[in-house]
Amino acid sequence: xxxxxxxxxxxxxxxxxxxxxxxxxxxxxxxxxxxxxxxxxxxxxxxxxxxxxxxxxxxxxxxxxxxxxxxxxxxxxxxxxxxxxxxxxxxxxxxxxxxxxxxxxxxxxxxxxxxxxxxxxxxxxxxxxxxxxxxxxxxxxxxxxxxxxxxxxxxxxxxxxxxxxxxxxxxxxxxxxxxxxxxxxxxxxxxxxxxxxxxxxxxxxxxxxxxxxxxxxxxxxxxxxxxxxxxxxxxxxxxxxxxxxxxxxxxxxxxxxxxxxxxxxxxxxxxxxxxxxxxx
Ligand code: FES
Numbered sequence: 183x184x185x186x187x188x189x190x191x192x193x194x195x196x197x198x199x200x201x202x203x204x205x206x207x208x209x210x211x212x213x214x215x216x217x218x219x220x221x222x223x224x225x226x227x228x229x230x231x232x233x234x235x236x237x238x239x240x241x242x243x244x245x246x247x248x249x250x251x252x253x254x255x256x257x258x259x260x261x262x263x264x265x266x267x268x269x270x271x272x273x274x275x276x277x278x279x280x281x282x283x284x285x286x287x288x289x290x291x292x293x294x295x296x297x298x299x300x301x302x303x304x305x306x307x308x309x310x311x312x313x314x315x316x317x318x319x320x321x322x323x324x325x326x327x328x329x330x331x332x333x334x335x336x337x338x339x340x341x342x343x344x345x346x347x348x349x350x351x352x353x354x355x356x357x358x359x360x361x362x363x364x365x366x367x368x369x370x371x372x373x374x375x376x377x378x379x380x381x382x383x384x385x386x387x388x389x390x391x392x393x394x395x396x397x398x399x400x401x402x403x404x405x406x407x408x409x410x411x412x413x414x415x416x417x418x419x420x421x422x423x424x425x426x427x428x429x430x431x432x433x434x435x436x437x438x439x440x441x442x443x444x445x446x447x448x449x450x451x452x453x454x455x456x457x458x459x460x461x462x
Contacts (some may be wrong), residue, residue, distance in 0.1 A: 184218075184267035187240060189260050194326040196246050196296075197256045204239030212304040212406075213275030213431055215225055216241065217407045220258065220265035225251040228404040231270065231447065232330075240385070241267070244300035244329065246398045251361065271407045272430050274398065275305050275374075281388050282312050288371040290316035291362070291394075293355040293385050295377020299329050301399055302339035302376050303337075310337035317341065317362070321355035321381070324348045336456070352364070355381065356388045370394050376436060376461075383439035390435055396435035402426045402446055416442050 188200040206216060215230045233242035247253040257266075277285060290309070296304040300318050309316055318338035324329045327346040333338050342350040344356050353359070355377075362368040373396040375385035382398040389396040403424050406412040409427035416423050417438040423429065 183263035184262045186258055186260055188264075189258060191256075192244065192329045193217075194321070194324075196244065196329055196424060198242060198244045199258070200237060200240050200242050201264060203241045203267045203269075206241050206267065207236050207239045209240065210234050210270035211274035211278045212308045213278070213301070214270035214272050215301075215407075216243070216267055216269030217271060217404065217429060217448065218243070218255075218264050218268075220251065220255050221265050224254065224265070225249065226266070226405065227251055227255070228271075228407060229303060230399070230401075230430075232300040233304055233307070241269075242295060246297045265449045268407065272426060273428070275308075275431060276280070277305065277309060285309075285312070286314055288314075289369055289444075290314070291359065291368075291370045291373050292316055292318040293359060293373060293375045293377070293381075294318065294320045294329060295355060295375075295381035296322055297329070298377030298381070298399075299334065302374070303330050303333055305374065306334065306338045315339060318359045319343065319355045321345070321358070321377070322349075324425065334376070354384070354386050357437065359385070359388060360392075362418070373434075374398075374431075379439055379443050382434060382437075383443075386434040386437070396432050396434035398437060399430045400432060400437065400442065401430065402442060413447070 185202045186199050187218050192198045217228050218225045219226050229243045232244045247256045290353045319341045321343050323345045339359050343353050373389050375382045375395045376399040402414045403414040404426050407426045414425040418432050419436040
């Protein structure tokens with residue numbers, strides 16, 4: 183069992199938990215994820231790692247309840263435990279394997295949408311620990327949904343925007359990126375976009391126009407997380423890829439977002455869920 187040390191509501195319907203998982207904490211790197219299961223009947227839920235503490239042996243997860251299992255998960259309190267907490271899964275962010283001196287020459291911008299801020303944070307923190315401070319644009323629907331502001335601003339040059347203008351500025355993350363590049367003279371060698379698929383699609387359309395290579399972190403439905411079931415299949419360029427083992431990060435300019443979103447919709451239906459159970 184994997185004991186929950188801390189559990190709190192970070193923002194409106196966004197929850198944060200610190201979980202004792204020493205083996206995962208020992209080996210994980212930014213960009214990777216875990217699959218958790220609250221109890222025997224619970225679904226397996228893939229969650230990106232928001233933070234890790236190797237010494238304390240803990241992993242921080244951040245999630246927004248959407249299905250039945252994540253709704254049950256939000257009711258867990260400090261002292262409760264997860265039955266399964268499997269990871270680290272997937273490939274680490276490509277920054278982790280780059281030459282640090284080369285990486286220091288790169289101008290990097292992150293665009294995070296909503297709860298996608300959580301997986302962006304460990305990447306910014308890792309870069310910061312290696313002497314690199316990237317720009318980070320965080321877009322949220324409203325002020326209430328801005329998360330990790332203090333943590334993010336400690337490790338990046340942070341730009342916040344809200345869809346309704348209730349905090350800092352009004353507009354999407356793409357508006358800020360366009361403004362930084364076209365009006366404020368910023369230049370970037372790489373963009374990393376993490377958030378809802380539709381948001382990543384629009385970031386990629388913009389970065390294609392601005393000629394900025396872009397990495398996205400794909401979050402399709404996952405079942406086994408080991409490349410066996412095919413649930414997380416994506417088309418990247420002309421190749422079939424599995425987000426759980428080949429990703430979750432991919433070249434955003436090659437991802438077929440329309441197909442990925444169609445598949446995500448399919449799995450939202452009861453039939454899709456039944457199919458997934460069957461495949462399990
Ligand atoms: Fe990736 Fe099953 S979750 S192949």
